[in-house]
Amino acid sequence: xxxxxxxxxxxxxxxxxxxIASRALSARDLVEHCLQRIxxxxxxxxxxxxxxxxAMEIAxxxxxxxxxxxxxxxxxxxxxxxxxxxxxxxxxxxxxxxxALAGSSAKSDAAVARRLRAAGAVILGKTNxxxxxxxxxxxxxxxxxSRGGQTWNPYALDRTPGGSSSGSAVAxxxxxxxxxxxxxxxxxxxxxxxxxxxxxxxPTVGLVSRTGIVPISHSLDTSGPMARSVADAALVxxxxxxxxxxxxxxxxxxVRRSADYTAFLDIEGLDGARIGVPPDLAGFGMGIERIFDxxxxxxxxxxxxxxxxxxxxxxxxxxxxxxxxxxxxxKAGLNVYLGRRGPDIRxxxxxxxxxxxxANKDKVMPYFPQDLFxxxxxxxxxxxxxxxxxxxxxxxxxxxxxxxxxxxxxxxDALAGPTIDAPWLIDWVSGDNRCGSTSYLAAISGYPSITxxxxxxxxxxxxxxxxASAWQEPTLIRLAYAFEQAxxxxxxxxxxxxxxx
Numbered sequence: 001x002x003x004x005x006x007x008x009x010x011x012x013x014x015x016x017x018x019x020i021a022s023r024a025l026s027a028r029d030l031v032e033h034c035l036q037r038i039x040x041x042x043x044x045x046x047x048x049x050x051x052x053x054x055a056m057e058i059a060x061x062x063x064x065x066x067x068x069x070x071x072x073x074x075x076x077x078x079x080x081x082x083x084x085x086x087x088x089x090x091x092x093x094x095x096x097x098x099x100a101l102a103g104s105s106a107k108s109d110a111a112v113a114r115r116l117r118a119a120g121a122v123i124l125g126k127t128n129x130x131x132x133x134x135x136x137x138x139x140x141x142x143x144x145x146s147r148g149g150q151t152w153n154p155y156a157l158d159r160t161p162g163g164s165s166s167g168s169a170v171a172x173x174x175x176x177x178x179x180x181x182x183x184x185x186x187x188x189x190x191x192x193x194x195x196x197x198x199x200x201x202x203p204t205v206g207l208v209s210r211t212g213i214v215p216i217s218h219s220l221d222t223s224g225p226m227a228r229s230v231a232d233a234a235l236v237x238x239x240x241x242x243x244x245x246x247x248x249x250x251x252x253x254x255v256r257r258s259a260d261y262t263a264f265l266d267i268e269g270l271d272g273a274r275i276g277v278p279p280d281l282a283g284f285g286m287g288i289e290r291i292f293d294x295x296x297x298x299x300x301x302x303x304x305x306x307x308x309x310x311x312x313x314x315x316x317x318x319x320x321x322x323x324x325x326x327x328x329x330x331k332a333g334l335n336v337y338l339g340r341r342g343p344d345i346r347x348x349x350x351x352x353x354x355x356x357x358x359a360n361k362d363k364v365m366p367y368f369p370q371d372l373f374x375x376x377x378x379x380x381x382x383x384x385x386x387x388x389x390x391x392x393x394x395x396x397x398x399x400x401x402x403x404x405x406x407x408x409x410x411x412x413d414a415l416a417g418p419t420i421d422a423p424w425l426i427d428w429v430s431g432d433n434r435c436g437s438t439s440y441l442a443a444i445s446g447y448p449s450i451t452x453x454x455x456x457x458x459x460x461x462x463x464x465x466x467x468a469s470a471w472q473e474p475t476l477i478r479l480a481y482a483f484e485q486a487x488x489x490x491x492x493x494x495x496x497x498x499x500x501x
Contacts, residue, residue, distance in 0.1 A: 006033045008175040009492050013078055013232045014262065016178070020077045023066070027059035027077030030178070031122055034079045038125075038176045044157065044495055047170035049084050049148040051125040053091050059122050075239050076120030078178040081171050084126040084148070085133055085183060086110045086223065087212035096214045097131040097145025099364055100356045104345045110212025111244045112181065112223050119239035124177050127167030133188060134164035135216045135330060137368040139431035142166055142192070146364045150426065153195060154493030155460055159423035160432065162192030168226050169196040173493050179227040179236045185216040185326070187420065187439030189224045190451040194419035194463030197453045197490050199233045199480070200226045202439075204470045205446035207253050208237075209244035215333035217326050218249065219391060220443050228490070230452065230481040234261035237473065256471045264474040269482030271303030273413045275466075276406050279308040284436030285421045291455035291462045292418050295487070299416070302486045307410050313397040315440045321397070322444050324390035327376040350377055367428040398445035404469055414472075414479055415441070419451040419463040442467045450476045452483055453490040458499050 004025060019025035035051070042048050052058075062077050082088070085096040087106035095101035109117070116123060128148035134140055142163030143151035151166040153159040154174050161170050165182025169192035172180045182189040184202045193200025201224045210221050225236035241257040243250045258264070277296060281289050296306055335349050347353040354373050357364045380387065406415060417438040424433035442449035447470055454464040464483070466476045484490075 003029060006030070008178060008228060012229055013075070013178050013227070013235050016078060017071065017074070017076065020066070021071055027062040027122060028056065030077055031055050031059040031079050031124065034124055034177050037174070041174055041495070042176065045152045045154050045170050045174060046149055047127055047151050047167040047174065047176060048081065049097070049126050049128040049167060050092055052123055055079070055122055055124050062120065062122070072120035073239065074119055074235060075116065078121050079124040080116055080121040080236070081124050081127050081168060081177040081180040082113065082116070083129050083165055083168050083182050085129060085214035086113055086181065088113050088123060092126055094126070094214070095147050096133065097129045097147050099146045099360060100347045100353055101345055102147050104341065106212065107342060108212065111209035111247065112240050113212070115240055115242065116181070121239070127165070127171050127180060129166055130163035133183060133185060133214065133216055135185070135326070135372055136370050137431070138371055139368045141367060141426060141428050141431050144367065144428070152426075153423050154495050155197065156423065156496050156499045158425055158498045159460060160195065160426050162195035162420070162423065164188040165192050165226065169193050169198060169200070172196070172198045172226050172228060179225055179232055181223055181236070181240070182226050183213055183221065183223045184443065185220045186443035187437055189226060190439050190449055190463070190465055191420045191437065193226055194451045195423045195461055197461035197463070197493070198226055198228050199230050199453070199484070200224065200451050201233050201237055201473070202442055202449045203237065203241065203473060204448045206249040207257060207471070207473070208240045209242070209247040209250050211244050211246040215330070215337055217329040218333055219325055219329060220446065230450070230477060230484050231262060231265055233450070234265060234477050237261050258474055261473060261477055264477040265481045266478045267482055267485045268303070269478035270299055270486070273304045273479060274307060274411055275299055275304050275479070276307045276309040276410055276412045276415045278312070278417050279310050281418060281436065284418055287457040288418050288421060288436065288462060291457065292464065295454045295464045295483070298487050299483060302482055307412060309406050309410065309415065312406060312441065313402050315437070318394060318397050318440060318444055321390040321393040322440070324387055325394055327372070328379040328382065328384060328387040331376045331379050332382050368431055394444050398441055403441060403445055403447055403467065407469060413475055414466045414468040416464060416466050418454070419465040422457040422460040422462050438465050438467070446470070448473050448476055450480045452480045454487070455489050458501060459496070460499065
């Protein structure tokens with residue numbers, strides 16, 4: 001039987017399953033295809049920080065067992081890349097992009113890695129990221145790590161890939177895997193997804209376990225799927241979601257999760273929906289308003305009612321309180337994580353990490369400092385009154401006076417807005433541009449969001465985000481899928497050296 005031509009830009013992951021089940025395509029074929037593509041193209045974008053030396057053997061085992069056991073799960077044989085802050089108990093290392101952890105491996109799989117393997121996925125390797133998930137410096141450059149170097153945007157190689165799940169987004173855009181997994185504290189899934197013209201889902205905090213993931217904030221952290229289509233992202237989310245006794249935040253996940261998120265892929269999903277949007281886009285760069293206006297028009301044409309929501313809390317309203325929360329929780333969470341990694345790592349606490357970075361500053365800090373580490377080290381514990389008050393204020397502003405109020409008062413299905421600006425020039429002197437973004441609302445509230453390609457500004461990707469209240473992933477998938485199918489704007493990257501004005 002002739003093998004089908006593989007092109008991840010034209011075939012959904014679900015369409016690969018019957019090909020694998022009928023043995024028209026093998027897991028080995030898929031892994032081999034991805035490895036060849038990485039070998040041919042990753043030298044231009046630097047998205048993959050490490051390949052799994054056992055990937056081919058795992059794929060061959062899945063092929064060998066298929067006749068007797070059938071498909072192992074919904075991701076059987078599909079190559080998936082994961083961010084290098086997610087533990088794997090194999091021959092790969094987990095470093096968060098830092099030379100402080102270079103060469104060290106975790107003792108066991110993170111819960112999300114176990115779930116992916118149980119669903120039949122082949123973990124193909126680890127992706128580069130903004131070092132320590134972009135929580136080392138307030139002047140960081142997204143996509144750069146001391147271990148992995150700089151990841152580049154395939155739509156214009158001198159532009160930022162976004163962060164901190166930079167490598168995951170770029171790898172998906174380039175077809176290096178069927179999908180990837182990123183992590184988010186504030187924007188780290190949706191922002192690079194938007195900047196690389198892919199789909200990213202930031203789940204409700206507590207839907208997906210964080211056990212075995214290098215932490216920033218237990219109030220905000222989550223991992224989520226990144227894929228080239230809403231259908232693929234929904235498929236991977238179903239494999240990732242579920243309760244974990246080691247992560248108390250997930251106690252309700254098994255009850256709240258959907259058995260199959262692809263069941264909510266409704267091409268008419270915008271018909272009759274009520275969507276809240278910002279009346280102006282102050283803070284966003286030139287050209288974003290036109291792209292968003294086109295997106296709003298497409299939603300109206302698909303049957304949605306658009307409602308202006310003028311009085312949502314701004315990032316400047318929430319930011320000072322969120323900074324206290326992140327600094328306090330980072331110190332507590334990282335010390336616990338490093339303590340669990342065992343004695344074979346160079347650093348065992350935030351304090352030791354700060355010392356290591358100073359001692360190796362020429363390699364670790366050639367471009368930007370570690371001011372966020374140093375501020376976090378000065379914070380008190382999780383019982384500190386300033387922290388507790390800041391956390392309460394964050395929830396009040398983003399939930400009660402933010403998303404929940406807007407959805408209730410205006411009878412909305414979701415909020416929508418540009419995810420982030422178009423990719424800016426990589427700048428190792430001044431760091432990221434840090435212009436307009438809507439990620440903070442879902443991030444600080446712990447609520448879900450999904451970003452979908454919405455258009456291009458001089459060829460640079462721009463995405464639109466849909467945001468709703470806790471556990472409303474089905475609603476967001478329905479709306480995002482309908483928008484995606486109504487617009488179909490995504491085009492694959494062309495690896496231009498720079499923007500052609």
